[in-house]
Amino acid sequence: MNYETLFSRGADTMRQSPIRQMGTVAAQRADLISFAPGYPGADAFAWDDYRAIADDLLRGRGADVLQYGPTHGFRPLVDVLIEILKKRGISASHETTLVTTGSQQGLDLVSRTLLDPGDVVLLELPSYTGAIAAFRNTRAVLVGVKQQADGIDLDDLQDVLQRVRQEGRRVKFLYVTPNFQNPSGSLLSLEKRLRLLEWAGREGVPIVEDDPYGDLYFEDAATAAETRPIKADDRDDSVIYLTSFSKTLAPAFRTAWVAAPASVVAKFDVAKQAIDLCTGNFDQHVVYEACVRGVLARRIPELRRYYQHKRTVMEGALRRELAGLVTWPMPRGGFFLWAALPQEMDSQVLLQRAMHHGVIFVAGGAFFVDGSGRYFIRLSFSQQTPERIEDGCVRLAAAIKEEHAALQPGTARTA
């Protein structure tokens, strides 16, 4: 049987995730220090709390703990999600809140219910690769919008919108990650958030707001007020808001959620029935218990300090090892440091050299839908211990200096 002639046109456009690919590389070499995946630090998980919770849940034998559950989500958990949204300034209800199997499923639901082949999605340059893949898989056309230090460039946004419309194409939504963006770490200014909302209402283009990192601002550089979701000020149902417990509790539980207009949530619910029936019920019960027992509330301030410290260690090491060669905006929250390489240094070429030195990262090009970005690299400081971050930065510096020397005029390229 020859499947190449049977695959769908969507399947033909699907591409391997560059982050997942790096994961495969890392799994094959135990001595490698990986700054590639946006994984939380496993030593910060609330292991003992989850153990106590699992013990109680399985001893209690509440029939639905191990059963299929409603597609919409475990109802007491949805109540908790509504409370969390409220604390972020977002007013929600059962009709506007839906549990998803990780935020990746939220992106997939957006893609499948809103996009037809040829529809246009606007995204920041750079943007999260998982979103790019989810939108590309329905054969949408992805068009990039420039970023500035305080987030998306609103003039460019308007220019791009006009241009796309003049080409006769339909813009279905704008995708943004206002808080500590993956990969750039940037924080969208409050003023721009409000202006984006106005724009969305005026132009009739919904905003898909992805917010996995909002809780993880660093107290030496940002405040809770600065992370206020766009959705909090959404009076016209313009925003589909995605958020998750993967970065605060644990990714293994695959529990995330969406706050969106009721008509959108209803559509997501029906789509999800045929996608995975329901998010894991045991996982949802564990997450629910972690919320009502105060595990989440206790952990978040600890996690801010935990990741801030790792960020500080990485910045210190990079400054010491690579001052003048590499630049970056200080991460004010989240998991990522977004570094600009020296002029003419290609991140893919550097990656090969870095692997020889026992360190990996994600080359920047993957985050740009316009083919640019090859002079950037994404360094994730979230997973490695401070000692490994130090060590990894030394290795990275050696690779960059080597590549820098190789790029000097008169020097033969050896990479």
Add this chain to the structure above:
Amino acid sequence: MNYETLFSRGADTMRQSPIRQMGTVAAQRADLISFAPGYPGADAFAWDDYRAIADDLLRGRGADVLQYGPTHGFRPLVDVLIEILKKRGISASHETTLVTTGSQQGLDLVSRTLLDPGDVVLLELPSYTGAIAAFRNTRAVLVGVKQQADGIDLDDLQDVLQRVRQEGRRVKFLYVTPNFQNPSGSLLSLEKRLRLLEWAGREGVPIVEDDPYGDLYFEDAATAAETRPIKADDRDDSVIYLTSFSKTLAPAFRTAWVAAPASVVAKFDVAKQAIDLCTGNFDQHVVYEACVRGVLARRIPELRRYYQHKRTVMEGALRRELAGLVTWPMPRGGFFLWAALPQEMDSQVLLQRAMHHGVIFVAGGAFFVDGSGRYFIRLSFSQQTPERIEDGCVRLAAAIKEEHAALQPGTARTA
């Protein structure tokens, strides 16, 4: 913002699952006896084993237990899956085996990687509604093939294929559930399995074989040999095989898997990256431990007896209460009894009446892609206790007798 004008064409074709809908009805009335969902009996879950496993996993703090995992699946679990496949006669490897988030995700992966709008899928009349929804959501055309007592009608299959091809349409695959089909409970004969394989090779049409119930044959009516997967004799890569732990361990763990040609698994892997990144890692670890500690092997023979007994109770009650009015083929395994109603009795009308009597089921029409099937009902005996099965059948019988009386000539309809 008006989303009705923004939804995709795929979203426009999505329909609420009739089974999930019944779940919502059941959740609203505690006194209702539901024969609607194909849920396993929660009292048969290995609660204590899972509690011990969870305790060990969380105490051990193995870094990847709560972390993101590879899209392909937790590798030691994949080794176990390959062993299970081997016992079913299927030869598999890491390249041909992939973990999915429930079998529903397997159906979704099939749909997304193989179907373009307008492509044709052949399915049995009746077929599983979750498969129908997954295939319909990519705007494929679903064409039904008749069933006989020993499974799919091979003459009708050939006729349908010719007709569809003459209409200039492309058949992408045939979907079948050979073992104790949902909803009809039928078991495909071994001879027909081999003839289907020949057909697939000859016509170049792959078979998607869905096998969630194969382990659960009833020893008073079927043998392990009779459940041999079509995939076991697949020499030409003609079969994409889906199976799951939801019916044997627990649905909450959302752990299922696919055995398929390497090129198909590679495509599924890339698609899954953008769908949910990975199946829950904690769930996969629990399932892995349940396999290597012998929980699964111990449970399966017990479950055969457990569900056989429930089947016997339901058959006894129906025979006693409804002899002559309702007929059905004896379920030889699985979760479902597929009953034919008296002539002219519409299952949707009966459902309304049954709700008044405090019992629900799934009306047959939902399982037929050709709009037929209204005179059938699917009764799931898997979830309710024997006492509730008795009670539910008494209620059902009252509703059927009432509706039967209402249908007699000269009697005014009251439904």
